[in-house]
Amino acid sequence: MASRSCALLLVLAMATTWLAADAGAGAGPVFNVTDFGAVADGKTDSSRAFLRAWMRACATPGRPAVVVPRGGSYLLHPLVLRGPCRGYMEVRVAGVLRAPPGLGAFRGCREWVHFSGVDGLLVTGGGTFDGRGATAWPLNECPKKRDCKLLPTSIKLGRVTNATITGVTSLDSKFFHVTVAGSHGVRIHGVTIRAPRDSPNTDGVHIQGSSDVRVTDCAVATGDxxxxxxxxxxxxxxxxxxxxxxxxxxxxxxxxxxxxxxxxxxxxxxxxxxxxxxxxxxxxxxxxxxxxxxxxxxxxxxxxxxxxxxxxxxxxxxPYASCRESEQxxxxxxxxxxxxxxxxxxxxxxxxxxxxxxxxxxxxxxxxxxxxxxxxxxxxxxxxxxxxxxxxxxxxxxxxxxxx
Structure with a gap:
């Protein structure tokens, strides 16, 4: 599918809740996205497979893990990964997640991977979130236009608590790499963030409306x-x-x-x-x-x-050539x-x-x-x-x- 709206993905999330019925009760099970149909060719949209794995893990008590295996890249359209979940969620990204090129797949979406309403989250695994920003940066009018349309953030933690992102790489986001909003108790540790010097609005970590946030031992090289x-x-x-x-x-x-x-x-x-x-x-x-x-x-x-x-x-x-009267x-x-x-x-x-x-x-x-x-x-x-x-x-x- 060439493009998909956020609204459709949310409908999909509700439609797949039946998968929770046979979720096991044991602690620490692994939900490999390839077992749900993800294809590691970097071309096949694996969004549905990833969402199904999340839904199964979210319905499982203990410490379930959604695993993206090493050795391939997975095309992922915009996703909202919602809680609350029954256990402490782990997302173990060992491979490469690739965003869709351009902005066609982001109609109505301001984030690529959005964790929402989760209490207890670990994102780790040594893999890469590749935002493929170079395909969208020429479309960013914000450096010159006041009332511009914001491009999508790569990773958003929205209304999450007790969350950690560690040991992963965020590459070439279309806009901000990581946004923490409305959240509490967030740790971002040992994360590598990279985008070219001239990439517009590619903030590494942006924090707003949140408390008890720690960004430690990260290497950040961006255009903002x-x-x-x-x-x-x-x-x-x-x-x-x-x-x-x-x-x-x-x-x-x-x-x-x-x-x-x-x-x-x-x-x-x-x-x-x-x-x-x-x-x-x-x-x-x-x-x-x-x-x-x-x-x-x-x-x-x-x-x-x-x-x-x-x-x-x-x-x-x-930053604009002409400022409004109120800005004087x-x-x-x-x-x-x-x-x-x-x-x-x-x-x-x-x-x-x-x-x-x-x-x-x-x-x-x-x-x-x-x-x-x-x-x-x-x-x-x-x-x-x-x-x-x-x-x-x-x-x-x-x-x-x-x-x-």
Whole structure:
């Protein structure tokens, strides 16, 4: 079948619930997708087989596993893999899952593989989710067009709890690689994420509306943010991430839409950022009516390797050539209690620290401590720039000198 809507797949999910009737009661059974009709030729649509395996496993108590065996590639159209399930679900991807080319199969779908409403999930196996993004990137109008149609994310965790993704590769997503939304207790560990430097909007991991999320020991090389933290995220830890190329590790963008929730308690620690356009960044849109806040952020023990903007707060964000009248007003997002500690390395630009805060709501409670960022050209000093910063704390080594 050349294309399929998300709605049809959901109907299929309901139609196959009868398969649950003869599910075994034993713990730890394996449901190999090839036993349900999946074909490892990279051309035959194996979506129905994968969904049938999921339904059988989901109806099984204990720790069932849906297995995608090594040694082949499986074409997978958009799927919504729903819970709740009777046991702790494992999806063991040892082979290669391939997304359909282009966007024809994604009518009505904003995700490729969507785990929804699952409590207890492990995605592992050493295999690859190949989003085949190169077939869709030319269709992405978002970098230039304000009201654009978003391309599909490769993997979404939506309203999941107690979930782990580890030991897999996400390759060439059409849009974001992994999105965590409305979820709690998520661990993303030892994941490799790759897309070309010029691939648009291919964020590695995007977190929003979620709490207790940890992204650890991952290698991310994309055309956009390695990790992005959006509205409503709280208690997030990013640790041991190698980032580059891409746009760095970002909070935001924030303040574009009404009703956005606050961002609270983020810790980015022990990361290496290389060859990116930004290092650690907070970005908020100009304008906005309902004030939201960003607070309790710590960026610590981070190495920069030829990064263009190693430390940056940008509250004048508007990437379009012409900004709306509402976007001419200062940002309504309040930034406070943000600590930059032990950040060192090489800046690709002279302005290594840029804190451009909102005139309407100046940044408060910033801390710069033990910052050592040298310009890549010998004999030229780095600089810092501040705007609308209402005081703060500085200490230790400060290269460039603080502007707070």
């Amino acid at each position: 943010d390695c990790v992005s933290v959006g509205p409503g995220a709280s208690d997030v830890v990013v640790s041991g991430v190698t980032c580059g190329p891409g746009h760095g590790i970002s909070v935001g963008s924030l303040g574009r839409y009404p009703g956005e929730e606050d961002v609270r308690r983020l810790r980015v620690v022990n990361c290496t950022i290389a060859g990116t356009s930004n290092g650690v960044r907070i970005k908020t849109w100009r304008g906005g009516s309902r004030p939201t806040s960003v607070s309790g952020l710590v960026f610590e023990d981070i190495v920069m390797r030829k990064v263009r903007n190693p430390i940056i707060i940008d509250q004048e964000y508007c 007003r200062p940002s309504a997002v309040r930034i406070s209690d943000v600590k930059f500690r032990n950040i060192r390395g090489v800046s690709a630009t002279q302005v290594a620290v840029k804190l451009s805060c909102s005139e309407a709501s100046p940044c408060r409670g910033l801390e710069l401590r033990d910052i050592d960022l040298r310009y890549f050209k010998r004999g030229v000093s780095t600089q810092s720039q501040c705007a609308h910063v209402a005081g703060g704390v500085v200490g230790g080594t400060l290269v460039p000198p603080s502007c707070i």
